[in-house]
Amino acid sequence: MAAETITAEASAAGVSGLAAAFDGFSRRHVLPARVIEASQVALDELLSNIVKAGVEPGNPAEIQVSFDFLDPVLEIVVSYNGAPFDPLARKDPDTRASLDDRAVGGLGIYLVKKLMDSVTYERVGGENRLRMTKRIDA
Amino acid sequence: MSLEIREDRRETGLLLSPVGRIDSNTSGELERALLAKGAEPRLVVDLSDVEYVSSAGLRVFLMLARKVKAADGRLALCALPPSVRQVFDLAGFTALFTVESSPDQAFERLSS
Amino acid sequence: MPEAEGTLERSVARLNSLLEVSRALAVEFDLDPLLAMILEKAASILEAERSTIFLYDPSARSLRLHLSAELARGSVVVPLGVGISGQVAQTRQLLNIPDAYADARFNPQFDRETGFRTRSILCAPLLSHKGALVGVIQLLNRVGGGTFGEDTEEMLRAFASIAGVAIDRATLVEAALEAERAEESLRLAHDIQMSMLPRHLPTGPGLDMSASLTPARSVGGDFYDVLKVGDRVWFAVGDTSGKGVGAALFTAMTLTLFRVAATIARDPGEALSRMNRELARDNESLMFVTVFAGTLDLASGDVVYANAGHPAPYILRPDGVTALDAPPSPALGVVEAIDYPLGRMNLAPLEGLLLFTDGVTEAQNPSGALWGSEPLEVFLRDRRMDVCAKLIERLVASVQAFEAGAPPADDLTVMALRRGPPNG
Numbered sequence: 285m286a287a288e289t290i291t292a293e294a295s296a297a298g299v300s301g302l303a304a305a306f307d308g309f310s311r312r313h314v315l316p317a318r319v320i321e322a323s324q325v326a327l328d329e330l331l332s333n334i335v336k337a338g339v340e341p342g343n344p345a346e347i348q349v350s351f352d353f354l355d356p357v358l359e360i361v362v363s364y365n366g367a368p369f370d371p372l373a374r375k376d377p378d379t380r381a382s383l384d385d386r387a388v389g390g391l392g393i394y395l396v397k398k399l400m401d402s403v404t405y406e407r408v409g410g411e412n413r414l415r416m417t418k419r420i421d422a
Numbered sequence: 423m424s425l426e427i428r429e430d431r432r433e434t435g436l437l438l439s440p441v442g443r444i445d446s447n448t449s450g451e452l453e454r455a456l457l458a459k460g461a462e463p464r465l466v467v468d469l470s471d472v473e474y475v476s477s478a479g480l481r482v483f484l485m486l487a488r489k490v491k492a493a494d495g496r497l498a499l500c501a502l503p504p505s506v507r508q509v510f511d512l513a514g515f516t517a518l519f520t521v522e523s524s525p526d527q528a529f530e531r532l533s534s
Numbered sequence: 535m536p537e538a539e540g541t542l543e544r545s546v547a548r549l550n551s552l553l554e555v556s557r558a559l560a561v562e563f564d565l566d567p568l569l570a571m572i573l574e575k576a577a578s579i580l581e582a583e584r585s586t587i588f589l590y591d592p593s594a595r596s597l598r599l600h601l602s603a604e605l606a607r608g609s610v611v612v613p614l615g616v617g618i619s620g621q622v623a624q625t626r627q628l629l630n631i632p633d634a635y636a637d638a639r640f641n642p643q644f645d646r647e648t649g650f651r652t653r654s655i656l657c658a659p660l661l662s663h664k665g666a667l668v669g670v671i672q673l674l675n676r677v678g679g680g681t682f683g684e685d686t687e688e689m690l691r692a693f694a695s696i697a698g699v700a701i702d703r704a705t706l707v708e709a710a711l712e713a714e715r716a717e718e719s720l721r722l723a724h725d726i727q728m729s730m731l732p733r734h735l736p737t738g739p740g741l742d743m744s745a746s747l748t749p750a751r752s753v754g755g756d757f758y759d760v761l762k763v764g765d766r767v768w769f770a771v772g773d774t775s776g777k778g779v780g781a782a783l784f785t786a787m788t789l790t791l792f793r794v795a796a797t798i799a800r801d802p803g804e805a806l807s808r809m810n811r812e813l814a815r816d817n818e819s820l821m822f823v824t825v826f827a828g829t830l831d832l833a834s835g836d837v838v839y840a841n842a843g844h845p846a847p848y849i850l851r852p853d854g855v856t857a858l859d860a861p862p863s864p865a866l867g868v869v870e871a872i873d874y875p876l877g878r879m880n881l882a883p884l885e886g887l888l889l890f891t892d893g894v895t896e897a898q899n900p901s902g903a904l905w906g907s908e909p910l911e912v913f914l915r916d917r918r919m920d921v922c923a924k925l926i927e928r929l930v931a932s933v934q935a936f937e938a939g940a941p942p943a944d945d946l947t948v949m950a951l952r953r954g955p956p957n958g
Contacts, residue, residue: 296447321505322512328476332446373820391513392477393820394868397775398512409593484869491873514843514864517875 289350294364299331302349306360309351319358319420322399327360329392330414333371334364356421362414369412370405372397425451434529435464441471444479453482460489463496466528470501475509487519496520498528548689551579555696565704569601569697573671576693580686582656582673587697588612588619589669590660597623597670610644617641619670622657626667628691631655632681650674656682658694662702671697719779724749726782727757730789736762738954740832742886743769744922745949746930748893748942755781755823756891756945757789761796765832768796768805771889771949772825772844775865784821788813788866792827802827803840803874806866810842810874813867822867826860826889835881835953840874842866847889848911849879850918850952855911858887886922886952888914893944897933900940905933922950 290305292298306327310320327349334347345366352359372393396403400416407413425448430437436459444452459465467483469475483499490497498520502510510516522528555572562568569587577585584604588597597619599610615624621639622629634640634652645652654676660669671694676682682690727749735743745758755774760767770792774785791812795805806827813823826847828839839858843865846858863874881887890910897905913932917925926948933946 318504318508321508325474325476325505325509328445328474332476390814390820390822390867391480391864391869394822394865395477395480395509395513399509407593409595481869484872488871514862517841517861517863518872 287350287352289348291346291348294335294345294347296335298347299328299335302331302347303328305349306351309353313353315353315358316420319418323358323360323416323418326396326399326403326416327362329396330362330371330416333392334362334369356419358418358420360416362416364412365410366412368407370407371414372403372405424448425455427452427455432529434533435466436462437466437468437525437529439468439471443474444472444482445474445476446478449476449478449482452479453485456482456486457489460486461493461495462490463494464529464532465490465495466498466500466525466532468501468525468528469499469506470503472503472506475506477513480509480513480515483515483519496532498522498532500525500528548579551575552689552692552696555693559696559700563703563707565700566601568700572693572697572700573601573603576671576690577673580656580673580682580689581677582682583675583677584650585674586672587660587669588623588672589701590623590667596620600669604648604650612641617643618655618657619672622659623667623670626659626661626665628658628687629655630682630687631657653679654681656686656690658687658690660694660698660701662698662705668698668701668705720752723752723777723779723782726779726786727755730757730786732758732760735760736767740954741767741830741951742922742954743767743949743951744926745771746926746947748930748934748946750893750942750944750946752777754893754943754945755785756893756947757785758889758947758949759789759792760949761793763796766829767832767951768792768802768827768829769889769949769951770802770825770827771847771891771947772823773891773893773945773947774821774823776819776821780819781821784813784819784823784867788823788825792825801838801840801876802829803838803876806840806842806863806874807872810866810872811870814870822865824862824865824891828887830881830951830953832953835883835885837879837881837887839877839879841877842874843868845890845892845895847887848914849881850886850888850914850950851882852884852919855914855918881953883953883956884919886918886950888925889949891945891947893942893946894929894933894948896944897937897946898940898943899936899938905936909936922952925950 288309290302292301345364348363350361401418403416405414426441428439440452487497500522501524520531522531555575558568558571573585573587586602587600589600591598596611596613598608599605600607612620614620618629618631618640631637632654634655652674656673658671659667660671662668673690731747735745737743747756747758754777758771760769772788774781791809795808799805799808806825824843826841826844828837830837839860841860841862843862846860849856849858860877864872895905895907895910913929917928929948930946
């Protein structure tokens with residue numbers, strides 16, 4: 285079974301830990317460079333979005349990321365607790381953020397949708413879950 | 423976290439070379455540095471030492487393009503590494519900029 | 535010690551009450567009155583001081599209080615496995631507890647909160663016809679201070695089975711209504727989409743033009759438009775992200791903006807910039823739309839175009855097919871204030887353009903393989919000089935042949951235009 289799961293705190297430090305974990309995973313599975321690069325950016329965009337907007341203030345939530353590679357499909361699943369938050373459907377609800385900051389959500393999510401083959405959101409058992417896939421042979 | 427941005431004043435214009443990651447942490451710094459040079463008549467940004475660009479970084483480049491245009495200047499990007507090029511292409515940003523493979527070619531294009 | 539049960543009278547009374555409840559099940563389709571009746575009958579005939587029904591919430595993996603004479607709906611939530619009711623829910627086995635406080639599984643929390651003193655408990659699971667957990671029915675405190683006997687267990691099982699059927703049925707009805715509403719909204723989205731398309735395409739001796747949109751079942755948001763403004767023909771093909779009524783409305787907005795822009799903008803680049811400004815402003819829903827827009831000067835054949843994130847069209851010439859040089863800029867709605875660069879080219883007489891959406895190149899067959907751009911190019915090389923309507927008809931047929939019955943994942947949209955022969 286090629287799946288790996290890592291849990292981290294929903295903060296900048298936690299996010300870079302998750303990014304490093306993905307680095308390790310992709311090297312172990314010898315994924316093509318452009319797939320790794322695309323997935324890194326997509327993962328970073330989503331994680332930044334979640335850390336900024338999806339977490340209750342004052343309550344550092346947890347983010348769990350699992351990677352799985354079933355040739356030729358790479359699958360990344362990001363789960364996080366907190367209030368229901370779908371970064372794919374709604375802009376950053378933080379109205380205190382400047383217009384520019386809020387707009388970044390739009391470009392970031394557009395980028396994620398273009399970099400990955402598929403990205404979907406669902407709310408399961410009190411948790412938020414984002415699932416991304418990318419084929420290595422496309 | 424700080425972003426290093428090298429400057430090289432040439433006859434043909436100003437060359438800026440950011441070094442490192444351009445993400446939500448460092449994009450603010452890039453913004454300050456680049457926008458301060460927005461009035462340059464000919465500006466080239468060399469991306470060969472940029473290992474990563476996120477949407478925050480893309481927005482800074484867009485803002486720079488607008489600033490340069492408003493000042494009747496010209497801007498070109500050059501030497502995009504494959505990972506950065508991929509992000510620019512997929513976001514549709516490559517079409518919005520003058521992109522060349524090297525600083526020399528970029529300055530040549532801006533002078534023509 | 536359980537009291538002796540089973541005098542004939544009592545048996546008859548119990549069976550009568552079951553019969554009553556069964557009859558009610560047959561005629562009462564409202565779930566709550568039915569469950570209330572079951573609770574009331576069960577408590578009175580089985581001689582319990584209190585009775586409650588909990589419904590199971592699978593997404594929260596817990597029981598929520600649904601009906602009780604003493605407590606408000608939803609006021610008690612019990613996670614699976616916690617307390618007697620949680621245990622029954624988890625194991626789906628009836629539990630008969632003669633002395634609550636002597637049982638380690640009993641959770642005295644609610645007693646403390648409500649001031650009630652639980653002595654005996656009889657708790658049975660409520661199951662769907664497939665055996666899945668839908669809730670729990672609970673009797674508290676045998677009247678007269680005794681404990682619930684085996685006969686009572688059997689009776690409660692019977693009541694539980696009727697309640698289970700009732701809940702099951704209500705869920706199925708709700709699901710059917712939901713499906714009907716979804717169907718309704720799909721129809722609405724489809725109607726919105728189709729009503730926005732242009733009724734007639736400008737054609738004549740100088741111009742042959744045809745377009746076709748084959749919607750996927752859940753309305754993928756494709757559109758096309760053509761309008762004649764002065765001596766230029768404005769044309770556009772686009773694809774809105776998302777599906778359903780929301781996407782259809784976003785598409786409608788895009789088309790309206792296009793029509794306005796076409797009458798006031800100098801060129802397609804300016805048109806897309808104007809449209810983008812409106813669509814990106816306050817775009818709460820993070821939808822975006824890819825558009826390829828162009829103008830054709832009927833007299834000179836000059837084409838000016840701009841591309842917001844859309845697949846580049848093909849140029850159809852008597853001597854071959856090539857992709858138009860139109861690298862995509864960002865889609866509309868993503869970032870405000872974008873200047874869309876212009877492309878220029880010329881169509882000589884008998885030369886044309888083929889525009890399409892990714893529903894063509896990303897059409898899927900039953901094994902999930904994509905059609906791709908190569909088969910499209912092969913097809914176009916073959917059919918490039920066909921009359922536009924025929925070309926499009928054959929293209930759609932080819933794609934559908936490839937799909938081989940697999941339901942289309944996305945709308946299939948194609949537009950072909952060709953300049954007429956030189957004057958003469």
